[in-house]
Amino acid sequence: MASVSAQIKRGSAELAVLTLLAEHPLHGYELAKQIEAQTRGVLRFDMASLYPMLHRLERKSWVGAEWRTLPNGRRRRCYRLTATGRKQIAPLRAQWRAFFQALESITGFQNA
Amino acid sequence: MPDWEQIVRQKLQVFGIGPPKFAEELAAHLEDSYEALRAEGLPRQQAFQYTVAQIEGRRRLRIVMWFLQEEFMTGFIPKVVLPGLITAVAARVFYWALALGNSSPRAIWLVGGQLPRWWWCLLPFCASLGAFLSQRNGGPRLQRMAASLLPSAILCTWALIVFLTGFTMSGFVNRYQSASAHLESLGIVPPGFGVVPAVLSLLGAGIAEVSTRKFPPLA
Numbered sequence: 001m002a003s004v005s006a007q008i009k010r011g012s013a014e015l016a017v018l019t020l021l022a023e024h025p026l027h028g029y030e031l032a033k034q035i036e037a038q039t040r041g042v043l044r045f046d047m048a049s050l051y052p053m054l055h056r057l058e059r060k061s062w063v064g065a066e067w068r069t070l071p072n073g074r075r076r077r078c079y080r081l082t083a084t085g086r087k088q089i090a091p092l093r094a095q096w097r098a099f100f101q102a103l104e105s106i107t108g109f110q111n112a
Numbered sequence: 113m114p115d116w117e118q119i120v121r122q123k124l125q126v127f128g129i130g131p132p133k134f135a136e137e138l139a140a141h142l143e144d145s146y147e148a149l150r151a152e153g154l155p156r157q158q159a160f161q162y163t164v165a166q167i168e169g170r171r172r173l174r175i176v177m178w179f180l181q182e183e184f185m186t187g188f189i190p191k192v193v194l195p196g197l198i199t200a201v202a203a204r205v206f207y208w209a210l211a212l213g214n215s216s217p218r219a220i221w222l223v224g225g226q227l228p229r230w231w232w233c234l235l236p237f238c239a240s241l242g243a244f245l246s247q248r249n250g251g252p253r254l255q256r257m258a259a260s261l262l263p264s265a266i267l268c269t270w271a272l273i274v275f276l277t278g279f280t281m282s283g284f285v286n287r288y289q290s291a292s293a294h295l296e297s298l299g300i301v302p303p304g305f306g307v308v309p310a311v312l313s314l315l316g317a318g319i320a321e322v323s324t325r326k327f328p329p330l331a
Contacts, residue, residue, distance in 0.1 A: 026306060027140070028137065029144040033148075046142055047142075047166050047171065047175065048166075048169065048170075048175045048178070049174070051137065051138065051175075054174075055134070074140070075136070075140070077137045
């Protein structure tokens, strides 16, 4: 699978995180793994990019976070989508759709 | 099982600042990573190395930069700007008081002008005031240092602007002024109004640090 440049990754990261969190709350590691699995390894976030982004989203109140004790007794900081964050998904999707359409009009690239 | 929180704290501690408030969260991530690698069948040592690599090298630098940024920006106004401005006002008042008592040290950027030596002596006390105020508002070490450095940063900026303007203008007006005189003032102003005050301010921050450790504030 072709690698994706850092800037495109960064731009798509927020949408990927918000979309996953719209389904159910996840902690950082789960988020990273799910993004990697669902994109077949094209999008991969290390700690140095994932957590600053999550904390930035939290500061913008797009996501909320709380410590939860898992069934195995371990504590994990779980992130959930807030009402404000939910409102951001549609505009972000629209922006990406417009981006892919623009790209398609130039290159003949087919949006999946 | 390695103590991931301890490892994170060790790796991310920079300039004696930290440990980061998010150490537990990062440690949890490393713990999950390590266990996943072990579940894939990697030997303990190799799994450990792969896991630790996530907070080493360039990644470590990025996390540390993020942490420092968070540390610096959280409560920036009450913990840095306000204490720093109060300190800067105090330092300015001292400076004027000394200027009134002494001969005029206003033309300081000129060769042969006075460097504010007495002001230098007072600067550590002003700077420690900044650090104290920042600490009172819950400022961490980085912000305490920034608050104590603010007066000298303001003075340095001001002195350099005045100096550069004066330096350029005198080059046009006083063509007879020798190159050695220019060089001499270049050697006086930036250290005199930049480096020395910054060092003395940091000394003040250090004094505040030591004294609050010895005499913790009453609850």
